Amino acid sequence: MARQARQWRVGVAGIAGAAVIGLTLSACGGTKVGDSSSDAGGSAGSDKCDTFNLAVNPWVGYEANAAVLAHVAEKDLGCKVTKKDLKEEIAWQGFGTGEVDAVVENWGHDDLKKKYITDQKTAVDAGATGNEGLIGWYVPPWLAEAHPDILDWNNLNKYAAKFKTSESGGKGQLLDGDPSFVTNDEALVKNLKLDYKVVYAGSETALIQAFRKAEKNKEWVIGYFYEPQWFMSEVPLKKIKLPEYKAGCDADAEKVACDYPVYKLDKIVSKKFAESGSPAYDLVKNFTWTNDDQNVVAKYIAVDKMTPEAAAEKWVAANRDKVDAWIK
Amino acid sequence: MTVAVEKPETPQKTQEPAPPATRVRRVSRRTMVAAILVAWLVLFALLRGKQTLTLAAADLTDLHRWFNDLNDSIGANRNSNPLFLYFFNEIRLVIDNLVTFVQELISQPSGDRPVPQIGWLGVVGITGYVSWAVGNWRVALLAVAGFTFLGLQGLWQESMDTLALTLSAVFVALLFAIPLGVWAGLNDRFNRIVTPFLDFMQTMPTFVYLAPMTLFFLIGPASATIATVIYAAPPAIRITAHAIRSVPETTVEAADSMGATQRQALLKVLLPMSKRTVVMGVNQSIMAALAMVTITALIDAPGLGKTVLQALQSLDVGTAFNAGLAIVVLAIVLDRVTTAASTREEAARKSSGRFLAWRRPLLGAGAAVTAVLVYMSHTYLWAAEFPGEGTTGSKIASAADTATTWAQDNLSGLTNAFRDAITNGLLNPFQSLLTDSPWWLVGAALIGLGVVLGGPRAAITTVVCVGLLVGTGVWSDAMTTLASTAVATVLVMLLGIVFGVWMGRSPLVDRLMRPTLDAAQVMPPFVYLVPFLALFGATRFTAIVAAIVYAAPVATKIIADGVRNVPATTVEAATSAGCNTWQIITKVQLPMARGALTLATNQGLIYVLSMVVVGGLVGAGALGYDVVAGFSQGQLYGKGLAAGLAIVLLGVMFDRITQAAARRTSA
Numbered sequence: 001m002a003r004q005a006r007q008w009r010v011g012v013a014g015i016a017g018a019a020v021i022g023l024t025l026s027a028c029g030g031t032k033v034g035d036s037s038s039d040a041g042g043s044a045g046s047d048k049c050d051t052f053n054l055a056v057n058p059w060v061g062y063e064a065n066a067a068v069l070a071h072v073a074e075k076d077l078g079c080k081v082t083k084k085d086l087k088e089e090i091a092w093q094g095f096g097t098g099e100v101d102a103v104v105e106n107w108g109h110d111d112l113k114k115k116y117i118t119d120q121k122t123a124v125d126a127g128a129t130g131n132e133g134l135i136g137w138y139v140p141p142w143l144a145e146a147h148p149d150i151l152d153w154n155n156l157n158k159y160a161a162k163f164k165t166s167e168s169g170g171k172g173q174l175l176d177g178d179p180s181f182v183t184n185d186e187a188l189v190k191n192l193k194l195d196y197k198v199v200y201a202g203s204e205t206a207l208i209q210a211f212r213k214a215e216k217n218k219e220w221v222i223g224y225f226y227e228p229q230w231f232m233s234e235v236p237l238k239k240i241k242l243p244e245y246k247a248g249c250d251a252d253a254e255k256v257a258c259d260y261p262v263y264k265l266d267k268i269v270s271k272k273f274a275e276s277g278s279p280a281y282d283l284v285k286n287f288t289w290t291n292d293d294q295n296v297v298a299k300y301i302a303v304d305k306m307t308p309e310a311a312a313e314k315w316v317a318a319n320r321d322k323v324d325a326w327i328k
Numbered sequence: 329m330t331v332a333v334e335k336p337e338t339p340q341k342t343q344e345p346a347p348p349a350t351r352v353r354r355v356s357r358r359t360m361v362a363a364i365l366v367a368w369l370v371l372f373a374l375l376r377g378k379q380t381l382t383l384a385a386a387d388l389t390d391l392h393r394w395f396n397d398l399n400d401s402i403g404a405n406r407n408s409n410p411l412f413l414y415f416f417n418e419i420r421l422v423i424d425n426l427v428t429f430v431q432e433l434i435s436q437p438s439g440d441r442p443v444p445q446i447g448w449l450g451v452v453g454i455t456g457y458v459s460w461a462v463g464n465w466r467v468a469l470l471a472v473a474g475f476t477f478l479g480l481q482g483l484w485q486e487s488m489d490t491l492a493l494t495l496s497a498v499f500v501a502l503l504f505a506i507p508l509g510v511w512a513g514l515n516d517r518f519n520r521i522v523t524p525f526l527d528f529m530q531t532m533p534t535f536v537y538l539a540p541m542t543l544f545f546l547i548g549p550a551s552a553t554i555a556t557v558i559y560a561a562p563p564a565i566r567i568t569a570h571a572i573r574s575v576p577e578t579t580v581e582a583a584d585s586m587g588a589t590q591r592q593a594l595l596k597v598l599l600p601m602s603k604r605t606v607v608m609g610v611n612q613s614i615m616a617a618l619a620m621v622t623i624t625a626l627i628d629a630p631g632l633g634k635t636v637l638q639a640l641q642s643l644d645v646g647t648a649f650n651a652g653l654a655i656v657v658l659a660i661v662l663d664r665v666t667t668a669a670s671t672r673e674e675a676a677r678k679s680s681g682r683f684l685a686w687r688r689p690l691l692g693a694g695a696a697v698t699a700v701l702v703y704m705s706h707t708y709l710w711a712a713e714f715p716g717e718g719t720t721g722s723k724i725a726s727a728a729d730t731a732t733t734w735a736q737d738n739l740s741g742l743t744n745a746f747r748d749a750i751t752n753g754l755l756n757p758f759q760s761l762l763t764d765s766p767w768w769l770v771g772a773a774l775i776g777l778g779v780v781l782g783g784p785r786a787a788i789t790t791v792v793c794v795g796l797l798v799g800t801g802v803w804s805d806a807m808t809t810l811a812s813t814a815v816a817t818v819l820v821m822l823l824g825i826v827f828g829v830w831m832g833r834s835p836l837v838d839r840l841m842r843p844t845l846d847a848a849q850v851m852p853p854f855v856y857l858v859p860f861l862a863l864f865g866a867t868r869f870t871a872i873v874a875a876i877v878y879a880a881p882v883a884t885k886i887i888a889d890g891v892r893n894v895p896a897t898t899v900e901a902a903t904s905a906g907c908n909t910w911q912i913i914t915k916v917q918l919p920m921a922r923g924a925l926t927l928a929t930n931q932g933l934i935y936v937l938s939m940v941v942v943g944g945l946v947g948a949g950a951l952g953y954d955v956v957a958g959f960s961q962g963q964l965y966g967k968g969l970a971a972g973l974a975i976v977l978l979g980v981m982f983d984r985i986t987q988a989a990a991r992r993t994s995a
Contacts, residue, residue, distance in 0.1 A: 031710070199947065205857060213862060
């Protein structure tokens with residue numbers, strides 16, 4: 001016991017000493033936490049805007065949409081924006097639990113629309129983003145230049161042997177990407193009687209790396225890709241013409257033998273958010289821009305390695321008129 | 329089947345009249361394995377392509393659909409179900425509060441403050457003080473240097489978020505793990521019951537339960553913490569149980585004879601005596617938690633994992649490497665501090681008494697200094713926010729970029745040749761043997777190997793696993809994965825033997841290589857995916873290489889340990905008998921380290937299996953892709969779950985066979 005008491009005495013003396021030192025230091029310590037409160041609350045938000053929970057799906061194009069929306073919501077509307085990095089499926093799940101207010105670049109996903117908008121009624125459509133999504137098969141530019149006829153699907157079998165890899169089991173390799181992408185490729189290969197095998201790279205990263213390398217070393221690669229995409233500004237891939245899309249030709253997933261439709265990318269918000277009267281909802285609803293707009297911001301982020309915030313700030317400063325139309 | 333197995337055994341026995349008993353068994357076992365393989369090859373040639381149970385990427389079985397429906401109905405009813413209202417929501421609330429509390433303490437702005445309660449100076453001070461108090465001044469110095477480095481990397485806040493999440497998860501994990509571990513240590517029956525669950529928790533790919541996790545516990549730190557707890561608790565439970573069981577029986581008996589009650593025996597004898605090992609369990613738990621950092625970032629867990637994933641989207645290797653390095657630094661600091669803590673008492677006992685007299689006042693003074701640092705970091709901006717722009721970080725990033733670009737430009741031709749050689753020479757034939765044979769033939773062969781190598785009990789496990797694998801509906805994918813896994817394990821063992829023997833024979837090599845091995849184990853695989861993709865393309869081989877990077881260090885360390893444990897007198901005897909180095913290694917050291925080799929194979933395989941999902945991201949397809957797809961697409965959820973189960977089944981099957989084999993060879 002005595003020993004313990006001594007230990008305590010030492011401790012108390014130490015802390016007392018510390019307090020003295022602390023107080024002395026505070027006289028010459030520099031800026032204190034909370035001193036610079038002047039810059040807080042200085043933004044223009046007259047409407048009251050609470051927290052805005054914005055899902056960020058994992059591709060750079062989406063990140064561009066999210067960055068610009070977050071920037072405008074914060075600076076012009078005075079919202080507190082919470083970005084949440086989530087895959088699509090999980091982001092949509094968040095509508096029901098109130099964890100996610102908006103998904104701002106949706107590619108088709110009719111299954112999710114049925115589940116969350118029609119059945120569970122936790123989400124609503126908030127209109128198009130103005131971006132047009134192209135999905136299809138692409139080849140690196142050098143290949144399109146060297147063999148222009150490859151851009152027509154009818155000639156694909158002619159070149160199948162060139163696309164052989166260690167993974168394709170003697171056929172040509174058609175490289176597919178992330179499993180969350182919308183794809184009919186296996187059915188297409190079968191129904192168009194192509195001598196190819198779909199090989200799943202498993203991630204967008206793998207797909208981009210394959211195309212980047214193919215262009216650099218003049219390798220034969222054909223694969224699934226999409227626009228708008230920042231990578232197009234680095235390597236402008238060429239799209240292959242598949243049998244033309246007609247409404248309903250992709251109704252039966254097993255029998256698809258036509259190109260992908262042009263996707264009108266849209267925004268989905270939670271029902272709660274849509275009814276909240278938040279100015280952030282009006283912003284999301286009014287937000288539209290072009291593929292070029294998105295590519296510029298995506299390039300700032302992915303190629304110029306700016307932070308999403310800085311990229312958004314730069315674009316907004318240069319496109320004030322467009323932004324004003326969203327928040328008028 | 330049985331005829332083919334028994335045939336070669338009988339002549340063996342008649343030809344050799346009186347050899348030592350063990351020798352007969354070993355030779356005959358080897359012949360039986362060969363016989364099984366020959367029979368398999370013959371039947372494969374006859375029956376190729378029949379009854380292979382293939383399933384296309386988008387096809388589902390009834391089981392998969394049932395999983396889907398279950399998942400959907402949980403999602404649809406979560407706001408009305410009492411189980412959610414009174415159970416899951418409560419758990420979530422408690423965990424969420426805990427994490428938020430730790431975050432506001434060290435990483436996130438709290439209340440009106442733009443900065444956390446304790447700034448960088450305070451955190452560094454506390455880290456140094458605690459490391460010194462529980463360990464020694466050397467690890468304290470390492471800890472302070474390590475944490476300062478995190479700030480210099482420009483990743484202070486991210487690192488603190490990761491630390492906050494790791495500490496919360498480990499705290500919760502230990503809350504359950506230590507009592508359960510003590511129970512499992514005292515009670516053999518409970519131990520037997522709990523072991524399969526622990527296997528399941530450790531081998532089930534996290535991707536599989538990440539999506540349901542957000543269903544049960546919503547998006548954010550709470551879900552991330554619980555996912556981490558599931559992965560981090562098993563090692564602590566196992567090691568605690570092991571610690572309790574290793575307390576010498578005589579000591580326990582002595583306590584009993586002194587009239588100690590069970591409770592007293594536990595509190596005064598068992599727990600204090602096993603304290604050292606339990607701390608190692610804490611260490612393993614921390615390491616497991618750090619391995620989850622990048623994965624939980626997929627459900628919006630804050631911290632370094634996010635930086636890694638975001639960098640990956642634009643293939644920014646440098647930034648990903650910088651963040652990965654921060655994870656490695658955190659891991660090394662926490663590892664060394666906990667290891668020092670586990671040996672502190674012993675070290676202190678050995679050191680002189682005079683130092684002990686000084687220890688208390690020094691501890692008091694240290695506490696005072698730490699309190700001042702905490703106070704300043706709470707009050708002043710310069711001590712709260714890490715000063716500087718983190719230029720070290722951008723330098724590291726650009727160096728990593730340069731290095732990978734160089735490797736990609738200069739090694740690509742070489743690596744492609746190597747890849748094709750391995751793929752065509754080893755992987756493809758093996759894979760077609762596994763996937764193109766009828767399922768029952770592969771099953772029978774696996775069971776046969778289980779009997780021969782592991783004995784009857786391992787065989788029963790194999791029968792059950794094969795049956796369940798067929799039931800999952802992803803048999804063909806499982807066989808593809810099995811082929812890559814086996815090839816990766818073979819390569820892991822080759823590397824493990826070469827470097828393990830080298831390390832085991834030379835302490836200098838050991839000291840030089842160990843940090844590299846540690847880093848390879850802790851560096852998130854997502855960081856090196858991009859350079860590997862550039863070198864080897866989106867192929868199964870890339871996945872194999874990634875698995876090797878993760879698994880080879882473990883195998884190497886175990887083999888090095890085994891070689892080092894060969895008695896020096898034996899090696900000396902062999903040297904004096906005129907053996908050269910090669911002979912000593914092949915005839916003395918490796919045979920005597922056979923137990924370590926089997927353990928290394930076991931661990932190598934389990935580690936390779938845990939990389940299957942990462943392999944799915946770089947072109948390995950099969951089970952890994954199924955799991956990732958299940959995480960990404962609602963209608964494939966059930967299939968992903970089934971694929972996850974298949975990975976667990978493969979893991980359990982091989983673990984049981986190799987462990988039984990190890991017991992038989994060492995017996």
